[in-house]
């Protein structure tokens with residue numbers, strides 16, 4: 001069919017990850033970057049990473065690393081990069097104007113059925129696509145870093161996005177092994193970052209109010225809530241935690257949850273004087289120099305890889 005070619009716009013961290021994910025699903029991926037030579041460099045990086053993944057037996061998809069590398073090509077010319085594509089995944093800088101302009105350029109060069117998808121983390125579709133004429137084919141497909149191991153993709157529609165565009169993208173993401181979820185309408189922060197903000201705020205307040213240490217609030221997540229959340233979410237957790245399910249759970253625990261919620265403090269000040277103690281406490285655990293940070297990031301990525309493997313087998 002003619003649904004074989006995907007163009008990735010921007011070859012940074014996220015662009016490279018998307019290219020690997022799409023190639024693992026057998027799609028031809030054309031990478032474009034407006035910095036000449038940048039997308040060619042990205043392919044060198046991707047090749048190295050795919051070979052390492054193959055050696056670690058963590059390569060996704062049915063194809064070998066060499067076969068996946070062969071599916072990926074690089075372009076310094078936008079017109080050539082878009083030729084033949086049915087789907088465009090944008091991964092340029094997180095700046096509204098940069099995104100608005102690149103989508104305006106892209107729309108001039110592709111047919112009206114080509115799906116235009118943005119990786120934006122923080123910008124809502126109605127802003128990102130405001131310079132596009134035909135917005136029914138536009139949506140945000142927000143990945144989580146690193147997409148190769150953390151598979152969630154939030155599909156966020158523009159108010160004018162066609163249902164078929166959401167469906168086609170959902171099918172595509174599923175086919176390449178990601179875990180897509182649909183938002184029914186756009187909202188600041190989408191879903192994941194809103195939930196994350198709630199967790200950050202309450203964790204920050206507990207440390208700031210002298211209730212718990214930085215180290216221990218992280219353990220509350222990693223040894224407590226996080227143990228479940230890698231497999232089942234808060235809704236299913238509640239449903240399973242009362243003899244007769246969610247309704248029963250809320251009869252028993254709803255009032256307590258409401259009482260606790262009304263005791264939550266205001267939005268914390270993350271940058272003022274009050275933040276210094278928390279930041280110092282964190283930096284005593286992991287100093288914020290490059291050596292310590294990158295060692296901890298390597299550990300995080302190893303652990304995520306192990307967890308991804310575990311989830312694959314379940």
Ligand code: NAD
Nearest residue numbers: 010011012013014033034091092093094119120121143145
């Ligand atoms: P990055 O800085 O690593 O890469 C951006 C790339 O885009 C660079 O290679 C740059 O040369 C290229 N670029 C910039 N303007 C361009 C243009 N007009 N045309 C073509 N290429 C252009 O950034 P990143 O971390 O890969 O983030 C990309 C997008 O993905 C952002 O919108 C970001 O919010 C989103 N995102 C990032 C993460 C993350 O954790 N890094 C997670 C989810 C989503």
